Amino acid sequence: xxxxxxxxxxxxxxxxxxxxxxxxxxxxxxxxxxxxxxxxxxxxxxxxxxxxxxxxxxxxxxxxxxxxxxxxxxxxxxxxxxxxxxxxxxxxxxxxxxxxxxxxxxxxxxxxxxxxxxxxxxxxxxxxxxxxxxxxxxxxxxxxxxxxxxxxxxxxxxxxxxxxxxxxxxxxxxxxxxxxxxxxxxxxxxxxxxxxxxxxxxxxxxxxxxxxxxxxxxxxxxxxxxxxxxxxxxxxxxxxxxx
Amino acid sequence: xxxxxxxxxxxxxxxxxxxxxxxxxxxxxxxxxxxxxxxxxxxxxxxxxxxxxxxxxxxxxxxxxxxxxxxxxxxxxxxxxxxxxxxxxxxxxxxxxxxxxxxxxxxxxxxxxxxxxxxxxxxxxxxxxxxxxxxxxxxxxxxxxxxxxxxxxxxxxxxxxxxxxxxxxxxxxxxxxxxxxxxxxxxxxxxxxxxxxxxxxxxxxxxxxxxxxxxxxxxxxxxxxxxxxxxxxxxxxxxxxxxxxxxxxxxxxxxxxxxxxxxxxxxxxxxxxxxxxxxxxxxxxxxxxxxxxxxx
Numbered sequence: 001x002x003x004x005x006x007x008x009x010x011x012x013x014x015x016x017x018x019x020x021x022x023x024x025x026x027x028x029x030x031x032x033x034x035x036x037x038x039x040x041x042x043x044x045x046x047x048x049x050x051x052x053x054x055x056x057x058x059x060x061x062x063x064x065x066x067x068x069x070x071x072x073x074x075x076x077x078x079x080x081x082x083x084x085x086x087x088x089x090x091x092x093x094x095x096x097x098x099x100x101x102x103x104x105x106x107x108x109x110x111x112x113x114x115x116x117x118x119x120x121x122x123x124x125x126x127x128x129x130x131x132x133x134x135x136x137x138x139x140x141x142x143x144x145x146x147x148x149x150x151x152x153x154x155x156x157x158x159x160x161x162x163x164x165x166x167x168x169x170x171x172x173x174x175x176x177x178x179x180x181x182x183x184x185x186x187x188x189x190x191x192x193x194x195x196x197x198x199x200x201x202x203x204x205x206x207x208x209x210x211x212x213x214x215x216x217x218x219x220x221x222x223x224x225x226x227x228x229x230x231x232x233x234x235x236x237x238x239x240x241x242x243x
Numbered sequence: 244x245x246x247x248x249x250x251x252x253x254x255x256x257x258x259x260x261x262x263x264x265x266x267x268x269x270x271x272x273x274x275x276x277x278x279x280x281x282x283x284x285x286x287x288x289x290x291x292x293x294x295x296x297x298x299x300x301x302x303x304x305x306x307x308x309x310x311x312x313x314x315x316x317x318x319x320x321x322x323x324x325x326x327x328x329x330x331x332x333x334x335x336x337x338x339x340x341x342x343x344x345x346x347x348x349x350x351x352x353x354x355x356x357x358x359x360x361x362x363x364x365x366x367x368x369x370x371x372x373x374x375x376x377x378x379x380x381x382x383x384x385x386x387x388x389x390x391x392x393x394x395x396x397x398x399x400x401x402x403x404x405x406x407x408x409x410x411x412x413x414x415x416x417x418x419x420x421x422x423x424x425x426x427x428x429x430x431x432x433x434x435x436x437x438x439x440x441x442x443x444x445x446x447x448x449x450x451x452x453x454x455x456x457x458x459x460x461x462x463x464x465x466x467x468x469x470x471x472x473x474x475x476x477x478x479x480x481x482x483x484x485x486x487x488x489x490x491x492x493x494x495x496x497x498x499x500x501x502x503x504x505x506x507x508x509x510x511x512x513x514x515x516x517x518x519x520x521x522x523x524x525x526x527x528x529x530x531x532x533x534x535x536x537x538x539x
Contacts, residue, residue, distance in 0.1 A: 081325045
C-alpha cells in the first residue's frame with residue numbers, strides 16, 4: 001500500500017486526480033445530506049420568523065461577538081436538560097442564517113433564555129454586568145443605548161427570504177415600520193406586528209423608553225425571543241419524558 | 244539541480260534507509276519510512292470506524308438514516324439520564340409537589356436534605372436579579388428583608404413564582420406605578436410636593452396638613468394605603484418604612500413618580516416543576532424570616 005503511494009507521488013497528474021477523489025469524499029459527506037434537508041428537518045407548524053427588531057438585535061449579537069462565549073444549543077445531556085430545559089432541535093434554528101449553535105461556553109447557554117429574566121434585568125446587565133451579577137466576567141456594553149439603524153432591515157429580510165425564510169412582501173416592505181412599532185406597544189403599528197408575526201411576539205419598550213428606538217431595544221427583543229419561536233422542543237422532549 | 248534518470252534503490256550507508264534518488268547539488272534526501280506506530284494507529288482508527296458504522300447511527304439515507312445495531316439515540320439517552328437524576332431526587336423532592344407547606348417545613352430531616360438543592364435552584368434561576376444572597380439590588384427586590392409586596396407566606400410566594408408579576412403568563416399578578424409626570428397626571432410642583440411627603444412618610448415625620456399629604460391622599464393612597472402603609476394585596480409597596488426597591492433618595496423617588504415603574508417578575512410555571520417551585524417558595528420565605536425580626 002505504501003509502495004503504491006510512493007509511486008503515485010511521482011505521477012503529478014495521478015496525484016492531482018487522487019487528491020480530487022479524496023477531497024470529494026469529504027465534500028460529498030458534508031454536502032449530500034443538504035439536498036434532502038427539507039425532508040430531514042421539518043419546520044414545525046407553530047414556528048415563526050424573527051421579527052425585524054429581533055433580527056436587528058441578532059445582527060448586534062453577531063457584531064459584539066456574543067456567540068464567542070454564549071452557545072445557543074442545549075446538548076443531549078441529562079445535566080443540560082436539568083439546567084437549561086429541553087435539548088435543542090435542528091428545526092429551531094432552521095431560519096437562522098448563519099446558525100449560532102456555538103461550540104464554546106464561557107458564559108451560560110442562551111438557547112432557552114427568552115422569558116427567563118425581565119427586560120429591565122437585561123438592560124442593567126448589558127450596561128454593566130457587575131451591577132446585577134457581581135461575580136460576572138462578561139464585558140460591559142454601555143454603547144448599546146445608541147439609536148438603532150433600521151434602514152437596512154428591508155434588504156436583510158429580502159436576503160433571508162431568498163434563503164428560504166418565509167418573509168412575505170408585506171413583511172419586507174414594512175420591516176422598518178415593524179421594528180419601530182414592536183418597541184412602542186401603544187402605537188398604531190403594534191397590531192400589524194402581532195398580525196404578521198403572531199400573538200406570541202413580545203411588543204414592549206424593551207429598554208424602558210418607548211420614545212427612543214435603540215440598539216438595546218433590538219438586542220433585548222432578540223434575547224427575549226430565544227427559544228420562543230416554536231414550542232416543538234418542549235413538546236418533543238416532553239413526549240420522550242412521558243414514555 | 245540534477246535528477247538521476249533511472250532511480251534505483253540507493254541505500255544511505257549511515258542510517259541504512261533508502262534515499263529518494265534526488266540529488267540537489269550533491270545533497271541527497273533520505274526516504275525515511277513512515278513510523279510503524281502511525282500506520283497501526285491509522286489501521287485501528289479505520290477499523291473502529293467500520294465497526295462504529297455498523298453499531299451506531301451513521302449514514303444519512305434521504306429521509307432516514309442507518310440506525311445502527313445498538314439502537315442508540317442521543318435524545319432518548321439524555322432523557323433516560325434525566326429520569327435517573329429525577330429518580331435519585333424523588334424521595335426528597337416529590338413531597339414538595341402537593342405544597343402542604345406547614346407539614347413540609349415541620350419535617351426537619353426532609354428540609355435538611357432539600358434546602359441545599361433549593362440554594363442551588365435559587366443560584367441558577369433567581370440570583371441573577373435578586374442576588375446570590377437574595378439581597379436584591381436597584382430595581383430588584385430584596386427577598387431577605389421581610390418586606391413583601393404580595394405577602395411572604397410560602398403559598399403566596401409560590402403563586403408569585405408560578406405566574407410572575409407583570410409577566411407574559413395569562414394569570415400573572417399585575418401591578419403598575421403610573422407615570423404621573425410623563426403622562427401628565429400631576430403637574431411638576433405636585434410631584435415635588437408628594438415626593439417630599441413620601442420622604443417624610445419614610446422617615447416617620449409626615450405632616451398630615453402639608454400640601455403633599457393632600458395630593459398623596461387623592462392620588463397615591465388608593466394603592467399605597469392611607470399613610471403609605473401598603474398591604475392592600477395589589478403589590479403596592481409600603482412607603483412608611485426605609486425599604487426601597489428603586490432607591491429612597493429624593494431623585495429616585497422623583498424618577499419613580501415621573502416615569503412610573505412596572506417591574507417584571509417572570510413566570511416560572513413552564514420552566515420549573517411544581518415541586519421545585521414549592522421548594523423555592525419555602526426557601527425564599529425562610530430568607531425573609533431570617534432577617535424580618537431584626538429589620539422591622
